[in-house]
Amino acid sequence: MTDKAHIISYKTLLMTLLALFALTGITVGASYVDLGQLNVWVALLIASLKGTLVLLIFMHMKFEGKALRLSFISTIGFLAIMIGFTFWDIAFR
Amino acid sequence: MSLHQTSPHDDETGKKLGMWLFLYTEIILFGGLFVLYAVYLTVHTEDFVEGGKQLDRLFGLANTVILLISSFAVAASITAVQKSQKGVALGSLAASLLCGLIFLINKYFEWGHKFEIGLYPNSERLLDGPTGQNIFFGLYYVITGLHGIHIVIGMTVLAVAMAYVQAGKITPTRFALLENAGLYWHLVDLIWIFIFPLFYLII
Structure with missing residues (x-):
């Protein structure tokens, strides 16, 4: 690269x-x-x-290596957990 | 090995990874604010729709187009640097800075008008009105305000990168500074891509 x-x-x-x-x-x-x-x-x-x-x-993410791709996907994963758990909490109040 | 090639001590990928790690924290920062927005949207849907109607779509649309053009210009400046087209690189960076400036001017008029009609944090109109609208405008000012600060920082970083290109310190083989400045600017654009429909286009 x-x-x-x-x-x-x-x-x-x-x-x-x-x-x-x-x-x-x-x-x-x-x-x-x-x-x-x-x-x-x-x-x-x-x-x-x-x-x-x-x-x-x-x-330029399309042309990057594994380190950037996977770390980006993990970040989105954590964001999804944050959003998901918040709504899980809200839904059962 | 010529002088312009990267020395063994340079780590272009490492520099980029460092920038991305910082951008991940930015994503989580704005992500948290969007979660707040999403939760209040489900609680105060009607008020949010009423609030959204009071925002000017044209301002939002114009700023969306401006930021998209500026992102394109920054990306083009990297291609130009890689192709050793210094003039094109400087021109596109200047164009993206101009776009940032126009964005801020638009924001000034937009916010100014809101203040004039009494829609600002802690204004009597918002405090006496429906709770949901107060929350909507609270989030509007926090999120677009924080985004605006990012525009100012992004413009500063781009201006520094531009000075480096001018000084010949950014070369076709060493352009991590410009690339990282660009990444920051694209992230600011990326966040606006979500702000625009959530605040301006909500019905």
């Missing part, structure tokens, strides 16, 4: 930006459709997709 760093082409970066614009448009559009409880889930799903694009391409 250190000997020969990977270069992301301008084209790939631009396509990523355009995809992020498109997803932003979709999330704004979706917010005008009343889906009840589902609205927030749709918003979170689209935000996660956008976040994944930023993470993989802009933040």
